Amino acid sequence: MALTGLEIYKLLPKTNCKKCGFPTCLSFAMALAAKKVSLDKCPYISLETKKIIAEASEPPIRTITIDNKYKIGGETVLFRHERSFYNPCLLGVLIKDTFDDKIISINIEKFYKLEFVRIGERYKTELLLLKSEQDNIDRINDILKQIKPDTTLGFICENPDVLEELTKIRRLSLIGIVKDKRNIEKFVLLAKSNNVPLIVGGETLKEIIEIINLIVQQYEYRELIINIPIRSYIQTIEYLTQIRRLAIKKNFRPLGYPTILLIEQKQEEELLAYATAGILKYGSIVVVDRVEPDIHLSLITLRLNIYTDPQKPTTVEPKLYKIGGETTEKSPLLVTTNFSLTYYSVEPEILNSKIPSWLLIVDTDGLSVLTAWAAEKFNAEKIVDSIRKCNIEEKINHRKLIIPGYVAIMSEKLSNLLPGWQIIVGPKEASLIPKFLKSIWDFNN
Numbered sequence: 001m002a003l004t005g006l007e008i009y010k011l012l013p014k015t016n017c018k019k020c021g022f023p024t025c026l027s028f029a030m031a032l033a034a035k036k037v038s039l040d041k042c043p044y045i046s047l048e049t050k051k052i053i054a055e056a057s058e059p060p061i062r063t064i065t066i067d068n069k070y071k072i073g074g075e076t077v078l079f080r081h082e083r084s085f086y087n088p089c090l091l092g093v094l095i096k097d098t099f100d101d102k103i104i105s106i107n108i109e110k111f112y113k114l115e116f117v118r119i120g121e122r123y124k125t126e127l128l129l130l131k132s133e134q135d136n137i138d139r140i141n142d143i144l145k146q147i148k149p150d151t152t153l154g155f156i157c158e159n160p161d162v163l164e165e166l167t168k169i170r171r172l173s174l175i176g177i178v179k180d181k182r183n184i185e186k187f188v189l190l191a192k193s194n195n196v197p198l199i200v201g202g203e204t205l206k207e208i209i210e211i212i213n214l215i216v217q218q219y220e221y222r223e224l225i226i227n228i229p230i231r232s233y234i235q236t237i238e239y240l241t242q243i244r245r246l247a248i249k250k251n252f253r254p255l256g257y258p259t260i261l262l263i264e265q266k267q268e269e270e271l272l273a274y275a276t277a278g279i280l281k282y283g284s285i286v287v288v289d290r291v292e293p294d295i296h297l298s299l300i301t302l303r304l305n306i307y308t309d310p311q312k313p314t315t316v317e318p319k320l321y322k323i324g325g326e327t328t329e330k331s332p333l334l335v336t337t338n339f340s341l342t343y344y345s346v347e348p349e350i351l352n353s354k355i356p357s358w359l360l361i362v363d364t365d366g367l368s369v370l371t372a373w374a375a376e377k378f379n380a381e382k383i384v385d386s387i388r389k390c391n392i393e394e395k396i397n398h399r400k401l402i403i404p405g406y407v408a409i410m411s412e413k414l415s416n417l418l419p420g421w422q423i424i425v426g427p428k429e430a431s432l433i434p435k436f437l438k439s440i441w442d443f444n445n
C-alpha cells in the first residue's frame with residue numbers, strides 16, 4: 001500500500017538541505033507521495049529506505065507481464081464498483097503430454113481457432129499451457145513442432161531438468177510449478193535466466209506462502225504467479241478470496257501476486273462453474289483442458305463483462321463509414337453516435353437493406369443517441385461540423401441526411417444550418433432501417 005507524505009517524511013533525513021529542489025524534506029515527501037518527483041532527487045536517502053519506499057509504492061498485487069504483451073495482477077480493489085479492474089485475466093488451454101497424439105494435434109489446431117469478434121473487437125484465448133507428466137523430451141519436442149513460434153506458451157512440469165532442456169530449444173512465456181522446496185533453486189534460476197514469470201504452488205496457502213517467502217528473500221525473484229490448489233469448488237473460491245483480501249486489505253506481500261487456476265478432468269458444467277468462479281473471483285489466468293469454442297466464447301464474454309469499465313463506454317472511431325459495399329455519390333447518408341452498441345445495431349441493418357450507404361459517426365464520447373442528445377453531445381452543430389470535417393459534400397451529389405427518429409427534434413435546426421439540404425427523419429429502431437431505406441431511397445433522384 002502506498003505510503004502517505006507524512007510516512008515518507010519520517011524516513012527522510014529531515015535536514016531541509018534543499019538539494020532535492022524542494023524547500024523542506026516535508027514538501028519533498030508530499031511531492032513523492034503524489035508521484036510528482038522521483039526518489040533519487042534526494043542524494044541522502046539510504047539504500048534501505050529507498051527499498052522500503054519503492055516496495056511501499058508498488059500495487060498490493062504485483063503486475064506481471066507475460067510475453068511483453070499481457071499484463072496480469074496489478075489490481076487495487078476487491079470489487080469492481082469501488083474503482084475498476086484493470087488487467088483482464090488470461091484464458092488458456094491445457095495440453096498434457098499424456099493425451100493421445102491425435103487429441104494433442106486436434107486440440108492445438110482448435111486452440112488457434114479460438115478467436116471471436118464481439119462488438120467489432122477481436123478476442124481470443126491467449127495462452128497455450130503444456131504440461132509434462134512423462135518427462136520425455138523427445139515427445140515434448142514432437143508436440144512443440146505443432147506449436148507456432150509466436151504462441152504465448154507456458155510449460156509446467158515437476159522436474160526442473162526437463163524444463164532446463166526445454167528452455168534450450170524453445171522460448172517460453174511462463175514456467176512452473178514450484179511446489180517442492182528442494183527444487184526451488186533450479187526453478188528460480190531458470191526463471192531468472194529466461195526472464196519469465198514462475199508459477200508457485202503448494203497444497204495449502206501456508207505452504208505457498210513459505211515457498212514465496214523463500215524465493216523472495218533468498219533469490220530476490222518476484223515475478224511470481226500463485227497456482228491455486230483445486231480440491232473443491234468452495235475451497236477454490238475461499239483461497240482466491242483470501243489471497244485477494246489479504247493482499248488488498250492487509251497489504252500482505254507474500255500473497256500479493258497474480259493467480260492461476262488449472263481446471264482439468266471435469267465435466268463441462270463443472271468446468272464452467274470453476275472457470276466462471278475463477279474469472280469472477282480474482283483469477284489472473286484461467287486454464288481449461290477443453291477447446292470447444294462454446295466454452296471459450298462463454299468465458300471470453302464473461303471476462304468482457306467483468307473487465308469492461310462501465311464508466312467508459314465502448315466506442316467506435318468517429319468518421320464516415322462505407323457500409324454494404326461500394327458507396328457512390330448517390331448512396332444514402334445516415335448519421336448516428338459513436339457508442340459501439342449503436343454502431344453495431346445500425347451497421348448490420350444497413351447491410352440487411354442491401355443498399356450501400358454512408359454512415360456518419362459523430363463523436364459523442366460513446367453515448368447512445370438519446371443520452372448524447374440530452375447531454376448536448378449529439379446536436380445539430382456537431383453533426384454539421386462532422387459533415388464538414390469528412391468532406392461529405394464532395395462525396396455525395398444529393399443533399400439528403402437521414403437522422404435517427406429519436407432526435408427528430410433536431411431536424412429544423414439542421415435545416416437552418418445546412419441550407420439546401422433535406423433532413424429526413426429515420427426510424428427510431430435500427431431494425432426498421434432496411435424497410436425504411438427501401439421505401440424512401442430512390443437512386444434516380
Ligand code: SF4
Nearest residue numbers: 016017018020025042
Ligand atoms: S535533499 Fe533530501 S535531505 Fe535535503 S531537503 Fe531534500 S529530502 Fe530533505
